[in-house]
Amino acid sequence: MKIFFSFLLIVVTLRNSKCAKILGVFPVPARSHCILGNSLMKGLAERGHDVTIITPYTEKNLPKKGSYKQIELTEFEGLHDRRRTKMNIFEMEETTPFLFIPFVLQLMTEITEEVLNHTNVQKLLKSGEKFDVVIIEQFMNEAHKGFATHFNAPMILLNTIGANIWTNMLVANPAPTSYVPDLFLSYSSHMTFRERLTNTALYVYCYILFHAFNFPQHARLYNEYFPNSLPYYDALYNVSLVLLNSHPSLNQPVPYVPNMIDIGGFHVQPTKTLPHDLQKFLDESKEGVIYFSMGSNLKSTELPPKTRNAFLNTFAKMKMKILWKWEEDVLPGQPKNVKSGKWLPQQEILAHPNVKLFITHGGLLSTTETIYHGVPVLAIPIMGDQKLNAESIVNEGFGLSLGYKEISEQTLTQKLDELLNNPKYAKNAKKRSEIFHDRLVGPIETAVYWVEYVIRHRGAPHLKVAGVDLPWYKYMLLDVIGVIFIALVFSSYLVYKVTKKICSLCSKPKVQKVKRS
Structure with missing residues (x-):
């Protein structure tokens, strides 16, 4: 039945749409963001559309259908790496959201201007090209709304995480602080009085921060780079649709206005063949494998020796094999049962039946992929939405969380013993996977349908709520x-x-x- 509905949606979409020119603006120089932007734009190209994407990274695996033009933000990757070397993200684990959010806002203001000032972007703005719709990653880069007004096209936002204050404000989506925790807080929907007080204080703080500082900063950039466009605040709230990288299997349920659509998991692709050495390692590990990766931004090599040794000593005592994403050639003190790799095909690894546990930082992409494949989790969150994701993992019963500062040989052993020996975690992980897969149509088909819907209905203004127009x-x-x-x-x-x-x-x-x- 599900296959039938997927086929029916594709047929209806193809019959009711024609080749459209689509611009995608995905400026964040982080691999995880790049994966999401490319996945959406490649999905649109595969439907026969003419796609142009602004990106810091060159996509080598191009779609076979449609047109896929890349406007590369050259030198952005190197610039990001230089910024990255100035900080050890593990040291930011205890940073309060009241300090972390202004830091991210300032960083994104700098990146927003660097994008607008880039030679390749300026060529595009002066090219006279026409687009039927502009899709912009929504990540505190408000001045980029000018791309839609400049090309006189409807604007769709892709939020690479679930609904949050910086998206809700633009579409008048309600988010009661009584049960909707802020993205940067590790709270569940059932908060204590103290948590509700903190959550409300952070909401008010962010609201003031955005309106008093962030929006005016981006208004200056908008007026400088898009001088002949709509007034800034008209452009800011001129959102036709928001595509959310979220789903009830991944996120706590929250209210949505009609022009907010869940497409969580749209980046997950059918698994490919593993490299021979990995396939052999996994196939021969009959006692089971623990997969350990801290994602693309966090690097295991930056773990202090004490923390690294806690992992190594714990792993050395286990009969199971360990597959560790380690970004250097040599892992000091590597036990015999540990195999390391600078880069590992995560989705294919999680799909292997011998993988029994995933040790992760709790990033949304990693969380999505482990839910997709039904693998239990030990989350070690560091920053951003990772702590909220870890809290959700614990609440849903398919994993445990361990604070970075709490890592020791004893705590790791306790957590791993509980996860590997108590069957409830594997059972709950399989249940979450069933919920993830139980959809009328797949997430990328949903995304393509709604993008084409906005094009067909010239911005679909009938989806907007009146709250957008209210002061x-x-x-x-x-x-x-x-x-x-x-x-x-x-x-x-x-x-x-x-x-x-x-x-x-x-x-x-x-x-x-x-x-x-």
């Missing part, structure tokens, strides 16, 4: 609350005055008349 004080009902408050104060004052008058009358002594004889 912030009306959206939050502050004017209504203010009137009610004044009415209550005035009513209370009247009641007080009337009560005081009555009491004063009642308290006066009665004058007794004296009878005269």
Whole structure:
């Protein structure tokens, strides 16, 4: 039945659409973001569309259909690597969101201007090209909304994570702080009073930060690089659709307005053949394999010797084999049961039946892939959404979490013993995988359908809620609350005055008349 509906959607899509010219703007110099941007644009090209993508990385595995033109942000990868060498991300693990968010905002403001000022981007802006729709990665790069206004095309946002404040604000999506935790907090939907207080404080802090500082900074860039376009704030809220890299199997359920669509897992591709050495290693590991990777931004080689040795000593005591993504040629003190590799095909590894556990940083792509393949998890979150993902993993019962500062031979042994010997984690992982796969159509088909829907309906303005047009004080009902408050104060004052008058009358002594004889 699912295959039938997928086929039907493809047929309907092909019949109701024609080749469209689509521009994709995916400027974040991080491999995980690049994977998502390329996956969406390649999916559109495979449907026969004429795709142009602005990207820091060159895609070598080009789609066989359609047209796929790359405008490479040359030198961006090197620039990112130079920024990266100035910091050890592991040391940011304890950074409070109140400091981390301004850091990311400033970094993305710099990257946003570097994109707009890039020679290849300037050539595109002056080329006179026409596009039917512009898809922009939404990651604190507000000035890039100018690409849509410059090319007079509907704007679609791709949010590489689930719904959050910097997307919700643009489409008037409600996110009650009573049960929707901020992206950078490791809270569940069922928060304590203290957590709700912190969550609300962070929401207000971010709201002020965006409106008082971030939006004005990007307004300056927008007006400089798109001087003849729509006014900045008109462009900012002119969002036709938001594609979210989320799904109920991956994220806590939250409210969505009609123009927000879940496509979580759209980057997951059918598994390919493993390299011979990896295939042999996995096939011969009948006792099982633990796969260990900290993703593309975090590097295992940056682990301090004490932490690295805690892993090595723990692994050396185990009968299972370990496959570790280690970014250098030599892993010091490598036990016999550990195999390392600078790069490893993660999806193909997780798909192998002998892989029993995934030790991960808890990034959304890694979390998505482990859920897709139904593999239990030990999450070691460091920053960003990783702590929220780790909390979700624990709450859903298909893994455990271990704080970076808590890593020791003892804590690792305890966590691994629990995960490998208690069958509930593997069972719950398989259940989450079933939920992930139980869809009417696949996520990339869903994404393609909605992009073409926006094109067919010229921006689909009928999907937008009226809240987008309201000033912030009306959206939050502050004017209504203010009137009610004044009415209550005035009513209370009247009641007080009337009560005081009555009491004063009642308290006066009665004058007794004296009878005269």
